[in-house]
Amino acid sequence: MDFLSLMPEWLITHGAAVLVIMPLLLGAITAILPSERLAWFVTLFVTVFGTVTAFAILLVVFGGETQLYKMGGWDPPHGIAYVIDGLNAPIIFLICAMALLTTLYGLKSVVAEVEPKKRAPFYAAFMLGMAGLLGMVVTGDAFNVFVFLEVSSISTYVLVAMGASRDRRALAAAYNYLVLGSIGATFFVIGLGFLYMETGTLNMADIGAILRDLDGGSRVSMVAFGFITVGLGLKLAMFPLHLWLPGAYAHAPSMVTVFLASTATKAALYLMLRFTFTVFDISFAYVFTVLTFIITGLGCAAMLLGSLSAIFQTDARRTLAYSSIAQVGYMLLGVGMLTTMGLTASYVHVLNHAVIKGALFFALGAFWYRYGITRTEDFAGLGKMMPWTMGAFTLGGLSLIGVPFTAGFISKLQLTLAALDRGWEWAVVVIMVSSILAIFYIGRLLLAAYFQSPPEIDGEIVERNEAPLIILIPMWFLALLSVGIGIYYSDFVVQLAQNASDVLLQGDRP
Amino acid sequence: MISAVFENYHYSVVIILMMTGLYVVFSSRNLIKKLVGLSVFQTSVFLLYITIGKVAGGQPPILVEDGHGGGHGDSTDHHAETAMNLLAGGEAKVGGAQHSAEVLYSNPLPHVLILTAIVVGVATLAIGLALVVRIREVYGSIEEDVIADLDHRYNLEGTAD
Numbered sequence: 001m002d003f004l005s006l007m008p009e010w011l012i013t014h015g016a017a018v019l020v021i022m023p024l025l026l027g028a029i030t031a032i033l034p035s036e037r038l039a040w041f042v043t044l045f046v047t048v049f050g051t052v053t054a055f056a057i058l059l060v061v062f063g064g065e066t067q068l069y070k071m072g073g074w075d076p077p078h079g080i081a082y083v084i085d086g087l088n089a090p091i092i093f094l095i096c097a098m099a100l101l102t103t104l105y106g107l108k109s110v111v112a113e114v115e116p117k118k119r120a121p122f123y124a125a126f127m128l129g130m131a132g133l134l135g136m137v138v139t140g141d142a143f144n145v146f147v148f149l150e151v152s153s154i155s156t157y158v159l160v161a162m163g164a165s166r167d168r169r170a171l172a173a174a175y176n177y178l179v180l181g182s183i184g185a186t187f188f189v190i191g192l193g194f195l196y197m198e199t200g201t202l203n204m205a206d207i208g209a210i211l212r213d214l215d216g217g218s219r220v221s222m223v224a225f226g227f228i229t230v231g232l233g234l235k236l237a238m239f240p241l242h243l244w245l246p247g248a249y250a251h252a253p254s255m256v257t258v259f260l261a262s263t264a265t266k267a268a269l270y271l272m273l274r275f276t277f278t279v280f281d282i283s284f285a286y287v288f289t290v291l292t293f294i295i296t297g298l299g300c301a302a303m304l305l306g307s308l309s310a311i312f313q314t315d316a317r318r319t320l321a322y323s324s325i326a327q328v329g330y331m332l333l334g335v336g337m338l339t340t341m342g343l344t345a346s347y348v349h350v351l352n353h354a355v356i357k358g359a360l361f362f363a364l365g366a367f368w369y370r371y372g373i374t375r376t377e378d379f380a381g382l383g384k385m386m387p388w389t390m391g392a393f394t395l396g397g398l399s400l401i402g403v404p405f406t407a408g409f410i411s412k413l414q415l416t417l418a419a420l421d422r423g424w425e426w427a428v429v430v431i432m433v434s435s436i437l438a439i440f441y442i443g444r445l446l447l448a449a450y451f452q453s454p455p456e457i458d459g460e461i462v463e464r465n466e467a468p469l470i471i472l473i474p475m476w477f478l479a480l481l482s483v484g485i486g487i488y489y490s491d492f493v494v495q496l497a498q499n500a501s502d503v504l505l506q507g508d509r510p
Numbered sequence: 511m512i513s514a515v516f517e518n519y520h521y522s523v524v525i526i527l528m529m530t531g532l533y534v535v536f537s538s539r540n541l542i543k544k545l546v547g548l549s550v551f552q553t554s555v556f557l558l559y560i561t562i563g564k565v566a567g568g569q570p571p572i573l574v575e576d577g578h579g580g581g582h583g584d585s586t587d588h589h590a591e592t593a594m595n596l597l598a599g600g601e602a603k604v605g606g607a608q609h610s611a612e613v614l615y616s617n618p619l620p621h622v623l624i625l626t627a628i629v630v631g632v633a634t635l636a637i638g639l640a641l642v643v644r645i646r647e648v649y650g651s652i653e654e655d656v657i658a659d660l661d662h663r664y665n666l667e668g669t670a671d
Contacts, residue, residue, distance in 0.1 A: 171644050
């Protein structure tokens with residue numbers, strides 16, 4: 001609690017609003033800054049400030065408190081309220097911390113991948129994306145969620161398209177993402193319209209209370225639930241709705257890929273949890289049915305088919321993108337169990353997967369930065385060419401597989417225990433099969449990197465050329481963190497997840 | 511059945527537009543046509559929201575002087591109350607003892623929401639069109655099949671032609 005006493009009081013009380021407004025305002029200003037270096041410093045300032053504030057709020061909320069911030073002093077349900085509790089505080093911190101790490105990484109990586117005159121607008125779009133993600137996680141107003149969802153989505157389309165100077169396929173990927181993302185957001189807003197018809201309010205807690213009074217409501221709220229689930233499913237890359245993801249991850253600038261992989265789908269998953277458990281309730285028959293039979297099934301399909309597709313990709317980034325789809329499957333399986341243990345496991349995996357995928361995509365970005373490598377066949381000899389980067393990649397890869405003493409092991413252990421607790425032995429089989437498939441797609445890259453010799457150009461073996469320090473620092477930070485969580489801090493992460501699932505299953509949001 | 515359709519004809523307009531838009535997005539292979547479909551789809555949602563705001567026989571939510579002609583201080587209080595009633599959304603009937611006649615207001619909130627959604631739709635369309643322009647510059651085509659074919663070859667060979 002020493003850290004908290006250092007923080008000024010206004011930062012704690014207004015933290016929820018400041019977190020969103022800072023990147024929004026400074027992002028707009030950054031767009032017209034003349035110098036890219038200045039733009040980078042502004043971004044760094046915003047992300048450091050955000051991380052510190054989010055950490056302070058996380059500590060305040062950790063004790064089980066809920067922070068309610070009334071925008072403009074208007075009381076909910078008429079005014080817009082920002083609510084931070086055990087469920088969204090860790091996600092907020094995750095978004096800010098990942099933004100900080102990717103900004104550090106961006107200093108070199110953006111210079112290599114984005115055209116000079118587009119760099120300041122790039123940082124502007126990055127900050128707007130961050131503001132959008134934070135906004136949709138922090139707000140307690142359902143329509144506000146839609147607005148921030150679109151703020152983050154639109155800036156993400158721009159960010160993905162910025163990869164065009166490195167790889168022209170980024171344009172087509174951004175276009176696909178735009179079409180599918182807009183359909184998803186529109187489905188979500190149709191669902192909100194139906195909810196508003198049924199309840200006459202937009203405050204999430206208020207909608208929840210009214211729906212519980214109505215005992216689930218009429219067919220209108222059933223339809224609303226369907227639209228909202230599909231809309232958010234598109235955003236979080238739920239299995240058959242994942243088609244935008246591999247392209248967007250593979251062709252975006254490295255910095256954007258890391259940020260997207262470790263925050264965007266997580267924020268969408270958070271929204272799904274918030275809507276299914278606190279706005280709707282699992283005691284409603286339709287919610288229960290959808291989660292138990294559909295979401296669980298899609299989760300398992302994602303785990304198997306996502307991992308299987310990952311094995312056959314020729315592009316390493318696509319491999320990891322398909323792996324991300326599989327990891328979303330793990331999270332959905334945990335949600336579908338509808339038990340405290342299942343939700344805890346799912347939430348642990350949200351946090352762990354962000355750390356693991358962050359490290360892996362950082363490493364892939366570094367391979368491109370030094371040697372222009374993205375294809376799996378070019379991995380030959382990378383263990384000798386870039387030993388430190390490959391080391392971080394190896395730690396991340398092992399963690400993704402779920403080797404003991406890594407973060408991935410903790411989440412898979414939790415998920416397996418939860419499945420056994422629920423009596424779903426078949427789910428354990430699915431988890432194991434998916435993990436074995438992960439050994440193949442990660443192992444294929446590791447084998448090539450360590451057991452094949454570096455390629456020869458004009459008879460000379462390609463020399464060792466390690467990534468710069470500013471790229472190695474955030475990468476190794478995440479790689480060591482993924483091991484650290486596995487060995488020392490698993491209790492802390494599990495406790496965070498426990499708090500989150502308590503919030504979900506009580507549904508007592510003010 | 512038939513009468514239900516006619517009583518709720520505004521919903522059928524919304525549904526027809528929605529399905530037309532979605533169908534255009536999924537069926538056409540031209541990038542511009544897809545965006546047209548997307549816009550039609552989004553517009554149907556604007557209509558959905560606006561129709562739920564309208565109350566049959568209701569008036570626009572414009573505050574009028576109440577019939578009493580009372581003091582100014584009294585009326586501000588009353589206005590605040592009216593405003594709160596309007597904000598409550600579901601409450602269409604406003605007024606009571608202080609009003610000489612019952613006034614039925616339509617709900618303005620869906621319009622406000624949709625104003626935001628229109629702005630979002632415009633932004634999405636603008637980004638989408640900008641992307642199509644860039645795609646046309648780089649690929650030389652806005653037909654999805656051609657682009658997918660070029661991308662596929664790129665994926666296999668690892669170089670642009």
